Amino acid sequence: MLIYGWIFVILLLMLINEQKGIALFIPYVILMPFYNPTILYVVVFIFYLFAKFRKHELHLSDITPFKPLLLYFLLFFCLIPFQSLTPKGVQVNFFYNDFFTVMTLPIIMWWEMKTDGSSFLLFRKVILICILIVAIYGLFLTLTPGSNPYLYFLMESIGLDNAQDLQEYTDAGDGRLFGRISSVFIHPMTFGLFMGLSLTYWLSVSNYQRDRRFYVISTILVVMIVLCGVRSALAALFVVAIVYLFFVRKLKLSLRSMLFMLFGIYLIMQIPFLSTYIGSIFGGSNDDVSGSSLEMRLMQYAGCLDEFMDSPLLGKGYGWHKFYISEYGDHPILLAFESLVYVVLCDGGLLGVLIWIGFIVYMCIVAKLNLGQNYAFVLMLLSFYFFYSCITGEFGYMKYFMFFYILLYYDKLIGEQGFEQLNGQEELADSIDCLENTDTNYE
Numbered sequence: 001m002l003i004y005g006w007i008f009v010i011l012l013l014m015l016i017n018e019q020k021g022i023a024l025f026i027p028y029v030i031l032m033p034f035y036n037p038t039i040l041y042v043v044v045f046i047f048y049l050f051a052k053f054r055k056h057e058l059h060l061s062d063i064t065p066f067k068p069l070l071l072y073f074l075l076f077f078c079l080i081p082f083q084s085l086t087p088k089g090v091q092v093n094f095f096y097n098d099f100f101t102v103m104t105l106p107i108i109m110w111w112e113m114k115t116d117g118s119s120f121l122l123f124r125k126v127i128l129i130c131i132l133i134v135a136i137y138g139l140f141l142t143l144t145p146g147s148n149p150y151l152y153f154l155m156e157s158i159g160l161d162n163a164q165d166l167q168e169y170t171d172a173g174d175g176r177l178f179g180r181i182s183s184v185f186i187h188p189m190t191f192g193l194f195m196g197l198s199l200t201y202w203l204s205v206s207n208y209q210r211d212r213r214f215y216v217i218s219t220i221l222v223v224m225i226v227l228c229g230v231r232s233a234l235a236a237l238f239v240v241a242i243v244y245l246f247f248v249r250k251l252k253l254s255l256r257s258m259l260f261m262l263f264g265i266y267l268i269m270q271i272p273f274l275s276t277y278i279g280s281i282f283g284g285s286n287d288d289v290s291g292s293s294l295e296m297r298l299m300q301y302a303g304c305l306d307e308f309m310d311s312p313l314l315g316k317g318y319g320w321h322k323f324y325i326s327e328y329g330d331h332p333i334l335l336a337f338e339s340l341v342y343v344v345l346c347d348g349g350l351l352g353v354l355i356w357i358g359f360i361v362y363m364c365i366v367a368k369l370n371l372g373q374n375y376a377f378v379l380m381l382l383s384f385y386f387f388y389s390c391i392t393g394e395f396g397y398m399k400y401f402m403f404f405y406i407l408l409y410y411d412k413l414i415g416e417q418g419f420e421q422l423n424g425q426e427e428l429a430d431s432i433d434c435l436e437n438t439d440t441n442y443e
Helices: 002-016 018-031 038-055 064-082 088-115 118-141 149-157 163-169 188-205 212-227 231-248 251-270 272-282 294-308 320-328 340-392 398-442
Strands: none
Touching: 002 018, 002 038, 002 149, 018 038, 018 088, 018 118, 018 398, 038 088, 064 088, 064 340, 064 398, 088 118, 088 320, 088 398, 118 188, 118 212, 118 398, 188 212, 188 231, 188 340, 188 398, 212 231, 231 340, 294 340, 320 340, 340 398
16 A cells, blocks of 8 residues: 555656656655566656646757667667567567666656756755665664565565565575675665665765765765675675776875775784674685685586577577576576676677677767766766676666666766755755745744
8 A cells, every 4th residue: 555655646746746756756766676567667757748748848859868778779679570589579578678667767867857957956865865774774684684574564565475585585594694685675686786886876976075974874885785795796896996096097095095905804804703703794604605606607608608609699589588587497507697798698699799888888988978087987887787787697777777877977967066056056945945934934
């Protein structure tokens, strides 16, 4: 009942006040992992278009940040008629699902921010609140290893009965102290992705203001990335750090940071309790680490090449890996296709690889042309998403990347001066409202 009420209020606000409707839709997408049907995104999109057309306020002409993604979807759609190893109807259905779940929220956020710049501040606040909710709830779950009361409550409220699968994802018996924490998400890998994207985004947009709030939020995010039990997030953040240092060319800073980190590791290893504690997060004191070994990965790459050779040019079809799992369960070698590389090679073949390369290059070009030197921040966010997906798989991660991307893009587009101007306008509006309320009370 709670979920349906939330959806009703979102749609109602879309017709009355689109800005607030989007602001309510953002936490729904993040905090509601079970009931996200594609039709909901389609209906929200239609309601938004209707409201804007009615007010003659829609900036449909500006799709600049989405050109790389739109070209990506267009090219993959053009391949579908020539890919015969997956039923056409299945491919079209997967394409429809991916297109609307990835595109809807970011593009209506973008159009709304172009219509009214103040909406950027609102969306930014909502995102930060969601990040803190996700992180703090994840921190709470360290006290309840292997259990997730919020997800159990949601499953019970909508009649789902897959608690056993959820228990397997978060099991504390794999050598990690807290198990693998999923927070408000179904799978811990999604939580690791969200925390990594959140930290990259937060560090990128906070270069204007390095106050106490910056350090508190940064500390919370770093702690949760360490405690969540997903090592891939740390590996992807290491790549982000390399990208950042490459662009800023601060060699002395990078050297000091590395020395400080090595010194910290040395201190931890000298304290038995801390050494065991930190080690248990990732692999346990007896090195019984669950996860993918190098030998297993090499075997999977060999299996991927075997599937790839069935249709090396065009691939097996859009969403073939999801179709295979739905029909036959986990692949005997590739399991759940736990790398973006497997997905691209099997589904799209060589042409799919070229489309992905073109998508990444084109996104960098668009950011460079429109954001100048600030395009490095977009590249950092893209690097985290891409590298994380390459070592974990692509399980609906792009939709999270895209709404962080569009907020970061707009932030760097207006720059520090534009951000301060919007803040000033908001403070002025608050002051006027306060004065009006005071006058009314006086009368």
